[in-house]
Amino acid sequence: MSSPTGTFDLYSRGDRFFGWAVTILLGLFVASTLYPFIYVLAASISSGAAVARGDVVFLPKEITLDAFNYVMADKAFWIAYGNTFYYTIVGTLTSLAFIIPGAYALSRPNLPCRSGFNLFVAFTLWFHAGMIPVFLNIRDLGILDTRFAIIIAFAVNAFNAILMRNFFENVPRSFEEAARMDGANDFQILWRVYVPLSKPAIITVALFCAVARWNGYFWAMVILRDQDKLPLQVYLKEIIVELNMSDEFATDLLSAGYSFETMIAAIIVLSIIPVLIVYPYIQKYFQKGVMLGGVKE
Amino acid sequence: MSDNASHSGLAPGEDYSDYDLPELSLADRIRQNFAQNWQVYVMLAPMVIYFLVFAYKPMLGLVIAFKDFSLFKGIWGSPWVGFEHFETLFNDPYFWRAVKNTVIISVFSLIFAFPAPIILALMFNELRHQGFKKTAQTIAYLPHFISIVIVAGIVVNFFSPSGIVNLLLTKLGMDDPIYFLTMPEWFRPIFIGSNIWKEAGFESIIYLAAIAGVSPTLYESAKVDGATRFQMMYLITLPCILPTILIMLIIRIGNLLEVSFEYVILLYQPATYETADVITTWIYRQGLQNNNYDVATAAGVFNAVVAFALVITANRLSKRVSRTGLW
Numbered sequence: 001m002s003s004p005t006g007t008f009d010l011y012s013r014g015d016r017f018f019g020w021a022v023t024i025l026l027g028l029f030v031a032s033t034l035y036p037f038i039y040v041l042a043a044s045i046s047s048g049a050a051v052a053r054g055d056v057v058f059l060p061k062e063i064t065l066d067a068f069n070y071v072m073a074d075k076a077f078w079i080a081y082g083n084t085f086y087y088t089i090v091g092t093l094t095s096l097a098f099i100i101p102g103a104y105a106l107s108r109p110n111l112p113c114r115s116g117f118n119l120f121v122a123f124t125l126w127f128h129a130g131m132i133p134v135f136l137n138i139r140d141l142g143i144l145d146t147r148f149a150i151i152i153a154f155a156v157n158a159f160n161a162i163l164m165r166n167f168f169e170n171v172p173r174s175f176e177e178a179a180r181m182d183g184a185n186d187f188q189i190l191w192r193v194y195v196p197l198s199k200p201a202i203i204t205v206a207l208f209c210a211v212a213r214w215n216g217y218f219w220a221m222v223i224l225r226d227q228d229k230l231p232l233q234v235y236l237k238e239i240i241v242e243l244n245m246s247d248e249f250a251t252d253l254l255s256a257g258y259s260f261e262t263m264i265a266a267i268i269v270l271s272i273i274p275v276l277i278v279y280p281y282i283q284k285y286f287q288k289g290v291m292l293g294g295v296k297e
Numbered sequence: 298m299s300d301n302a303s304h305s306g307l308a309p310g311e312d313y314s315d316y317d318l319p320e321l322s323l324a325d326r327i328r329q330n331f332a333q334n335w336q337v338y339v340m341l342a343p344m345v346i347y348f349l350v351f352a353y354k355p356m357l358g359l360v361i362a363f364k365d366f367s368l369f370k371g372i373w374g375s376p377w378v379g380f381e382h383f384e385t386l387f388n389d390p391y392f393w394r395a396v397k398n399t400v401i402i403s404v405f406s407l408i409f410a411f412p413a414p415i416i417l418a419l420m421f422n423e424l425r426h427q428g429f430k431k432t433a434q435t436i437a438y439l440p441h442f443i444s445i446v447i448v449a450g451i452v453v454n455f456f457s458p459s460g461i462v463n464l465l466l467t468k469l470g471m472d473d474p475i476y477f478l479t480m481p482e483w484f485r486p487i488f489i490g491s492n493i494w495k496e497a498g499f500e501s502i503i504y505l506a507a508i509a510g511v512s513p514t515l516y517e518s519a520k521v522d523g524a525t526r527f528q529m530m531y532l533i534t535l536p537c538i539l540p541t542i543l544i545m546l547i548i549r550i551g552n553l554l555e556v557s558f559e560y561v562i563l564l565y566q567p568a569t570y571e572t573a574d575v576i577t578t579w580i581y582r583q584g585l586q587n588n589n590y591d592v593a594t595a596a597g598v599f600n601a602v603v604a605f606a607l608v609i610t611a612n613r614l615s616k617r618v619s620r621t622g623l624w
């Protein structure tokens with residue numbers, strides 16, 4: 001399969017066809033990934049009637065912000081929104097406060113029973129008590145329906161701890177020895193040497209924690225009763241998934257410029273926006289970080 | 298700094314203590330060790346306490362699978378009943394239905410969802426236009442960061458009788474809308490399909506990392522030998538990332554019983570329990586909705602034991618086949 005156009009063309013005709021086929025297939029994949037977002041955005045700013053008629057497929061029709069106005073006037077929505085930020089930020093910081101020192105300790109060669117402690121952590125990857133005992137434990141601790149339970153009971157994930165420990169283990173020992181020569185203790189070594197050197201790993205673990213916090217709904221749904229403590233995802237679940245099934249509610253709203261469908265679309269758009277804002281900044285980190293974790297599982 | 302420094306008695310730093318250890322009593326050694334390492338212990342303590350309280354203590358709670366549990370008497374006050382709950386469980390056709398559905402969904406996911414990120418990574422790797430490649434990857438990773446509740450919301454919306462899917466179908470000439478989410482036969486395709494939509498792109502990162510480690514000289518020599526790009530992908534890239542694929546496969550098999558129940562809860566409804574109800578959702582309804590804590594825990598024990606056995610088997614298998622294991 002030599003190239004007809006001479007030595008400058010490294011690819012044969014078959015190769016170029018292959019290249020195009022791959023590009024087109026991936027183009028289709030990207031389009032299908034993106035389409036739901038485009039549709040939801042279009043529906044959120046279209047009139048309820050246009051969506052009901054099926055006019056909205058790609059572009060918004062009869063543009064109106066009624067749906068957004070309706071959702072944003074709902075106080076419960078903003079409370080849930082604020083709660084999610086609270087759980088995400090405080091939860092992630094709490095997780096890091098447990099994981100970073102713990103992983104540092106586990107990475108110390110001079111830690112007695114080191115392999116025992118490592119097994120102690122890793123065992124929870126493969127064997128966990130399950131839903132009911134975990135729930136009863138939280139109940140017995142008397143922290144049902146508290147923000148504290150959401151923050152603390154799911155603070156450490158063994159996978160993240162091990163990822164962090166692996167990274168600390170790969171920090172060259174000479175850094176630590178140099179610091180010890182200068183009289184640094186373990187706290188100073190961790191804070192002044194390991195933490196600055198491990199930024200990509202810390203950001204990756206922080207990201208994993210934050211994504212889990214931001215997206216989690218199940219335990220919040222189970223543990224929390226008080227409406228004022230619910231995160232956005234539980235609020236969304238109640239509205240989107242449960243109400244969508246009931247038809248009478250849908251017809252109720254059709255009279256206005258918004259409909260049930262456009263209202264849901266607006267909620268979805270509003271809850272994705274923070275992710276879209278942060279996403280470009282974190283992308284380079286998780287690409288690096290996941291590779292780090294993926295190779296050394 | 299040499300390895301035999303400790304034998305000379307002139308080791309730097311902490312090695313001095315090693316040298317002294319044999320002469321001290323156990324209590325003294327513990328005291329000395331703590332004096333030296335107390336900072337490390339202090340750092341380790343919160344995490345150890347966390348795991349004791351929130352991971353190991355609940356494991357003790359598993360005993361209620363063997364007890365007639367009452368919330369008032371508590372875990373230890375409730376009377377033992379032996380294997381009664383397991384008998385109830387194994388005689389319950391709905392439990393077996395859940396087991397069957399769990400296995401079917403897992404196996405179908407293995408067949409359809411597992412290869413998806415591998416194929417994606419291989420294709421990403423073939424893209425020559427860097428701009429398009431970056432954009433495509435950015436978009437492919439995005440759904441991973443969207444909450445499962447939102448994904449469920451979009452799915453419910455798309456597949457509802459008045460949703461976009463039915464709209465397109467009617468435009469293609471179909472008469473009546475299909476109530477997808479109330480039809481048991483549609484649950485699995487929708488569930489697995491939307492899961493692929495959400496996670497395949499992000500999971501491809503791991504394989505892309507593996508591909509990045511493939512030596513370029515392999516491609517160069519293949520080019521000299523006149524290999525086509527497809528042959529290079531098939532004969533070089535794929536074999537080179539096989540260890541990663543195997544590790545991911547073991548993890549997958551180890552988690553065979555762990556169908557994403559959070560997502561099932563969002564998508565299923567009584568009409569589709571027939572194909573949608575999995576072990577964990579069954580536990581959820583029995584335990585947290587009907588307060589049958591003990592029977593639900595028995596199901597949890599069953600689940601955990603089978604899962605644990607699967608992990609160990611999968612790991613042993615992979616060690617035999619490829620000498621790579623998780624431990």
